[in-house]
Amino acid sequence: xxxxxxxxxxxxxxxxxxxxxxxxxxxxxxxxxxxxxxxxxxxxxxxxxxxxxxxxxxxxxxxxxxxxxxxxxxxxxxxxxxxxxxxxxxxxxxxxxxxxxxxxxxxxxxxxxxxxxxxxxxxxxxxxxxxxxxxxxxxxxxxxxxxxxxxx
Amino acid sequence: xxxxxxxxxxxxxxxxxxxxxxxxxxxxxxxxxxxxxxxxxxxxxxxxxxxxxxxxxxxxxxxxxxxxxxxxxxxxxxxxxxxxxxxxxxxxxxxxxxxxxxxxxxxxxxxxxxxxxxxxxxxxxxxxxxxxxxxxxxxxxxxxxxxxxxxxxxxxxxxxxxxxxxxxxxxxxxxxxxxxxxxxxxxxxxxxxxxxxxxxxxxxxxxxxxxxxxxxxxxxxxxxxxxxxxxxxxxxxxxxxxxxxxxxxxxxxxxxxxxxxxxxxxxxxxxxxxxxxxxxxxxxxxxxxxxxxxxxxxxxxxxxxxxxxxxxxxxxxxxxxxxxxxxxxxxxxxxxxxxxxxxxxxxxxxxxxxxxxxxxxxxxxxxxxxxxxxxxxxxxxxxxxxxxxxxxxxxxxxxxxxxxxx
Numbered sequence: 001x002x003x004x005x006x007x008x009x010x011x012x013x014x015x016x017x018x019x020x021x022x023x024x025x026x027x028x029x030x031x032x033x034x035x036x037x038x039x040x041x042x043x044x045x046x047x048x049x050x051x052x053x054x055x056x057x058x059x060x061x062x063x064x065x066x067x068x069x070x071x072x073x074x075x076x077x078x079x080x081x082x083x084x085x086x087x088x089x090x091x092x093x094x095x096x097x098x099x100x101x102x103x104x105x106x107x108x109x110x111x112x113x114x115x116x117x118x119x120x121x122x123x124x125x126x127x128x129x130x131x132x133x134x135x136x137x138x139x140x141x142x143x144x145x146x147x148x149x150x151x152x
Numbered sequence: 153x154x155x156x157x158x159x160x161x162x163x164x165x166x167x168x169x170x171x172x173x174x175x176x177x178x179x180x181x182x183x184x185x186x187x188x189x190x191x192x193x194x195x196x197x198x199x200x201x202x203x204x205x206x207x208x209x210x211x212x213x214x215x216x217x218x219x220x221x222x223x224x225x226x227x228x229x230x231x232x233x234x235x236x237x238x239x240x241x242x243x244x245x246x247x248x249x250x251x252x253x254x255x256x257x258x259x260x261x262x263x264x265x266x267x268x269x270x271x272x273x274x275x276x277x278x279x280x281x282x283x284x285x286x287x288x289x290x291x292x293x294x295x296x297x298x299x300x301x302x303x304x305x306x307x308x309x310x311x312x313x314x315x316x317x318x319x320x321x322x323x324x325x326x327x328x329x330x331x332x333x334x335x336x337x338x339x340x341x342x343x344x345x346x347x348x349x350x351x352x353x354x355x356x357x358x359x360x361x362x363x364x365x366x367x368x369x370x371x372x373x374x375x376x377x378x379x380x381x382x383x384x385x386x387x388x389x390x391x392x393x394x395x396x397x398x399x400x401x402x403x404x405x406x407x408x409x410x411x412x413x414x415x416x417x418x419x420x421x422x423x424x425x426x427x428x429x430x431x432x433x434x435x436x437x438x439x440x441x442x443x444x445x446x447x448x449x450x451x452x453x454x455x456x457x458x459x460x461x462x463x464x465x466x467x468x469x470x471x472x473x474x475x476x477x478x479x480x481x482x483x484x485x486x487x488x489x490x491x492x493x494x495x496x497x498x499x500x501x502x503x504x505x506x507x508x509x510x511x512x513x514x515x516x517x518x519x520x521x522x523x524x525x526x527x528x529x530x531x532x533x534x535x536x537x538x539x540x541x542x543x544x545x546x547x548x549x550x551x552x553x554x555x556x557x558x
Contacts, residue, residue, distance in 0.1 A: 067494035125498075
């Protein structure tokens, strides 16, 4: 049995993140925000906690349940965005979305291991799995900024 | 049953997907259409497209006749007393909402109860949540046995003198459980409640006799029974439909209209506002002709063979959990240890096998099964035993692949 097609999607780096998730858990720092997002069509869930300090992502963790694509994407995302400014993180979110939809993307941004998810472009039904954690991050960044603005 | 001859009637089945012959096992989501049904739609639009019950011109008469002939075919197919009891809707969801809105909201109040089962599709769950919220009625659930069946003693205990509506699926779209809706209807009636049956997963696969079931309402969809999408049926006992106010008003459903008041047309048209899905209704009639020519008993037998074989084959694969009772309708929901249903589904898709992965519009049931989602293979009479073997092999390959990369 040849698994050539499946190998293109489920690269070993993806399966490694699925099996050994990085930055797994929740931040219990009172300065952090946690957002949840789910994919109503399949039930995948992602919770992203993050802390912004001096305009930069100082800490990020995730928890969730779902397929290898959504969960590994979350793990790879946390590695790629730690230490970035909020603006850089937004750029990376856009970049990742373009990548998994098979569109041109900026090469000077570093997606790290998440680059391995480019194979998803060949599986349109799975693009939403890959982008779910990134959408949660986007929401988290907005909420974190709002919260900081509200503080005296 | 000559499966190969039947398959030749379904053009879509003869194709390669990802380099493999298509194995379509997502029939509980929607079924494929035979050429006879497709040709009926084309014939309508090519040759006699006209609005119904309006003009006096020739094409309008042809369209109206065919549209009403289809209603008679449906009546006969489910053994209703009269075509007045056959209301065209957009599908099961629309039918159930119509009951909830026009019957439920109008008649329920504080202290009344609605009872449903834990294995309802969202279409037979959320409308009742809405009715309960709007009227102050209480929504209750039958308990479910660990194997995914209902126990009639539990049913007896759950339905009380306060229960006004019992609504239950005939066949579970997740577990394949066949519920004893006739017995439940009897219990409901003894307590003075009405019985609603969601027939979306039963009508395509077995003979239906609404008078024998003695249900008060019965809902089903065309697209799951080789007919077009966008059309379905609400069956209701005439007296109940007669007493119901229409959920939608407008064209087609009126008798006389004045500046400030209007009166309604007779049944069934009273409950069919606006230009209906004419081609769809006629197409559903063609689907019923096709199914009836094969025979619903024969279809049921064929699917039972497929389902029994699939249940046995999948249960024997190490690491595979099959959900629901052994005695089941033509579908199998399962999970493979350590592999998410979406990943299983992608692996099967690579071999041309179409299955459904997800919560199957039954999130509360998933919670009860203690899983977030399952893979579901669902069969129809055009599926072959070879396809079931193909599925079992596909599952073994998926296990091998993910076992290897993990």
